[in-house]
Amino acid sequence: MVNKLTKVLLVSCLALSIGLITQSLVVHAAKAYQPIKSKSYATILPTYHNKAGNPQAAIWNNSLTQKRFLLSDYPGTNWYVFKSYKMTNGKKTGIFYRIKNPENTVSGLVWRGYLKPIKHLSIKQQTLNALPGTIYSPKLQQIVNQLRNHPESEEEYLRKALGPQYAQLKNIALPSIGRMKSVKQLRAGTISYNAFLQRELPFSIKGSYHDKTGLAGIHTVKDLTGWQVAFIIAGKNSKAYGNGGIYFLKPE
Numbered sequence: 001m002v003n004k005l006t007k008v009l010l011v012s013c014l015a016l017s018i019g020l021i022t023q024s025l026v027v028h029a030a031k032a033y034q035p036i037k038s039k040s041y042a043t044i045l046p047t048y049h050n051k052a053g054n055p056q057a058a059i060w061n062n063s064l065t066q067k068r069f070l071l072s073d074y075p076g077t078n079w080y081v082f083k084s085y086k087m088t089n090g091k092k093t094g095i096f097y098r099i100k101n102p103e104n105t106v107s108g109l110v111w112r113g114y115l116k117p118i119k120h121l122s123i124k125q126q127t128l129n130a131l132p133g134t135i136y137s138p139k140l141q142q143i144v145n146q147l148r149n150h151p152e153s154e155e156e157y158l159r160k161a162l163g164p165q166y167a168q169l170k171n172i173a174l175p176s177i178g179r180m181k182s183v184k185q186l187r188a189g190t191i192s193y194n195a196f197l198q199r200e201l202p203f204s205i206k207g208s209y210h211d212k213t214g215l216a217g218i219h220t221v222k223d224l225t226g227w228q229v230a231f232i233i234a235g236k237n238s239k240a241y242g243n244g245g246i247y248f249l250k251p252e
Helices: 002-031 123-129 138-149 154-168 181-188 193-206
Strands: 034-040 047-050 058-060 067-070 079-088 093-100 107-111 115-118 169-174 228-233 244-249
Touching: 079 107, 123 193, 123 228, 138 154, 138 228, 138 244, 154 169, 169 193, 181 193
Parallel strands: none
Antiparallel strands: 034 079, 047 079, 047 115, 058 067, 058 107, 079 093, 093 107, 169 244, 228 244
């Protein structure tokens, strides 16, 4: 009798446990959001900043069931929106943006109400936004601006202008050799300058290894943290729009 009672209790407990687990999974699944429709901004990559006053604003996984990052941990970050989703869990519906930072180290979904758009950015500001962690140098910019007056003696001019710092000077071409597709799309207006930079900067950085003034040992934008930067990039009204050079001074 005791054995039978023990078996009955064990079976009952097992059934109860399975029921609780199943119920828990159902409740968890009910919270997951699904996209109803989506829109791509991959050719635009508009820039957004965090709205102030939302310390718990989170960047979520694809189903909005798990917080991956807090926006408050990344103050002043420029966020690129490359897709938007209308999402629902059956009870609630909202618009969420898929965002990433310029270093491509943080990405995920965030409710659009936590972000504010940054509009009408100059080429200079968009370029600096794409190089977070670098330090814009007005002094280096003045030197670089004079390169057009020394087309046949750039190296000699830079050596004289920078003195001992010349040994720390590195540069990359934008775009790198053979990467004209994005430039053509930029000039045709099918991609934005933001999108152009995000596509081409990684190739320009990697493609500069062979040059004696290139970025040997630098693999990503994040590796340039603390470097001084200046640049010459053709503007929208130029036939050479998008072409240019970015100059870096390595920290001593």
